[in-house]
Amino acid sequence: MKKKWAYLLMAPGLIVIVAFLIIPILSSILPTFHDGDSLTFSSYTDFFKDSYYNQIFMRTLRISIITVVICAILGVPTAYFVSKSNKKIRGILIACTIFPLLTNSVIRSFAWITILGRNGVLNNALLTLNLIAEPKRLLYTEGAIIVGSVYLFLPLMIVSLVGVMENIEGELFEAAESLGASKIKAFFKVILPLSVPGLIVGCVLVFTGAASAYTTPQLLGGNRKMVLSTLIYQQTMTLGDWYGASVVATIMIVTSILVMGTINRLAAKLNERGV
Amino acid sequence: MPLLSLKNIDVSYDGKTNILEKLNLSINKGELVSLLGPSGCGKTTTLRVIAGFIEPVGGQFILEDQNFTKIPVHKRNFGIVFQSYALFPHLTVFDNVAFGLKMKKISKDKIKDLVDSILNTVDLSSLSQRYPKELSGGQRQRVAIARALVIEPKLLLLDEPLSNLDAKLRLKMRVEIKKLQRQMGITTVFVTHDQEECFSISDKVAVMNAGEIEQFDTPENIYSNPSTEFVARFVGFENFIDLSNISGNEFHAKGGKKFTINSNRDITKENIKGTIRPDDIEIVDENSNKENLIDGSIDVRTYLGKSYQYNIKTDLGTLVVNGSNNNVYSQGDNIKLYLPSSKIILV
DSSP, rough: HHHHHHHHHHHHHHHIIIIIHHHHHHHHHHHGEEEEEEEEOOOHHHEEEEEEHHHHHHHHHHHHHHHHHHHHHHHHHHHHHHHSSSSHHHHHHHHHHHHHGGGGGGHHHHHHHHHHTTTTTHHHHHHTTTTTTSOOOOOTTTHHHHHHHHHHHHHHHHHHHHHTTSSOOOHHHHHHHHHHHHHHHHHIIIIHHHHHHHHHHHHHHHHHHHHOOOHHEEEEHHTSSOOOHHHHHIIIIIIIOOOHHHHHHHHHHHHHHHHHHHHHHHHHHHTTTTO | OEEEEEHHHHEESSSEEEEEEEEEEEOTOOOOOEESSSSSSSSHHHHHHTSSSSSSSSEEETTTTTTTTTTGGGOEEEEEOOOOOOOOSSSHHHHHHHHHHHHHHHHHHHHHHHHHHHHHHTTTTGTTTOOOOGGHHHHHHHHHHHHHTTTTTSSSEEETTTTTHHHHHHHHHHHHHHHHHHTTTTOEEEEOOHHHHHHOOSSSSEEEETTTEEEOHHHHHHHHHOOHHHHHTTOOOEEEEEEEEEEEEEEEEEEGGEEOOOOSOOOOOOOHHHEOOOTTOOOEOOOOOOEEEEEEEEEEEEOOOSSSSEEEEEEEEEEEEEESSSOOOOOOOOEEEEOOTTTTTTT
């Protein structure tokens, strides 16, 4: 009896999701596998055969993975520091971490334009220091998109890790030290493996965020360095090619799922039990 | 020559108030020494200074003629058993125990031999592939002890290791700890707030209060001959009488009452206290002609099972006395109390 009530409670949310998420997704994905009556993958093989599209796909993957790696490298020590600081300071540090998320991503990407632009802060500084003879192209490069994405998604990595690291008992670190592990070894042998659940959440959030971001690659990469999400926009809004956009969208979804699976598997190597 | 000595150790967290003040402690090789005291007395802090987690602001920690004060934790090679056991949740029992050996870069075969042998000693061989979550409290405790012992530490440090176990298991584990300690002959420092537990396994006990060691002696001496009022109260002395010395073993209490006390302690203080356990005061006949008699009347009677406990009003304040089940008094009864001169301790 109780179970039936539970289903009833779930119904409103389920109906909304099915009506406005599942059905639209299926109705845009399914036609891409149909060629008249028969099942076909030709739209997908065509996509990957086309060097221009293939390049965009690889670029998206590359940017997202590099962003995830940089966020993890920067995020893990920061998160550990935050989780070990005393309660009062921890609250302030977490607030500082989350604060950038309260600003619109368009505005934050514009900030990078003024820094990376031809006459931007960074070029001017390098010129005055005589390190370069003429302004370098920093904007509209993959590097610019990566910098912008890291800046955008690092807080997600830090917050996911802090949540897990806070709950790691301080005595575990001391126990490792007492058994002959230096502080660095104790960190890699005990703290890092125990942070894996947070690391997985952080990596998945950052990857999906970076792979599907639109504003940052649009503003910092422009039309020179297209990614899948900007490609979808171009195909629908500029070319009116909704079918092609559906193909790209499907590729994005499948890629995200595959990468999440890989992240999970890699993380499991660090901590086989996920505890 | 002691194995380990703490010399004038000062510990302060804020630079103003001292948690430990000019603390001195010497421990001989192979001894099991307990640090006993109420929470906040500095016993755990002392252990953490020895372990190296806290660097003292003053004083020295000497081990085998070597100054250990500034040696980092991971180079000390001390085995530590934490109150929470601090087992690594992501490692099996085997890997938990092997952790310290792996840090020493010992060969895999050797590690397996050593771990198997210590797990055998603590009777956990069959559980070596389990994870800490899958063990009971007592088993976790044994893993923690095995992990600390397998590195052949110079010292074994135990921080309230029994406080998370139920009463029955606690009794069993303390015997096991004592046995292992004897067997391996390892010098051990044991921190506890439980007097009975501490006395039962220690060679020597340091009773601590407010960052200082009040008395450092064998459990027997501390029990029968406490040197300060704090120690006396901690080991169950409940009656304290203000006294002043007249001559030899003659003492005056408030109101002129005279006491004879046989004490081998040199009395230098002006005002001292005589203390006696509730068990050692006898309720006697009205017409007894013993020395050290006081008149009193029963104020409160409580039943303890093997005896009755009375709060007795006297001219010297309320005294707590345990009386036998054979002769039961009730509230308001006027009685005489006999305080044997050899049972009164001067503090």
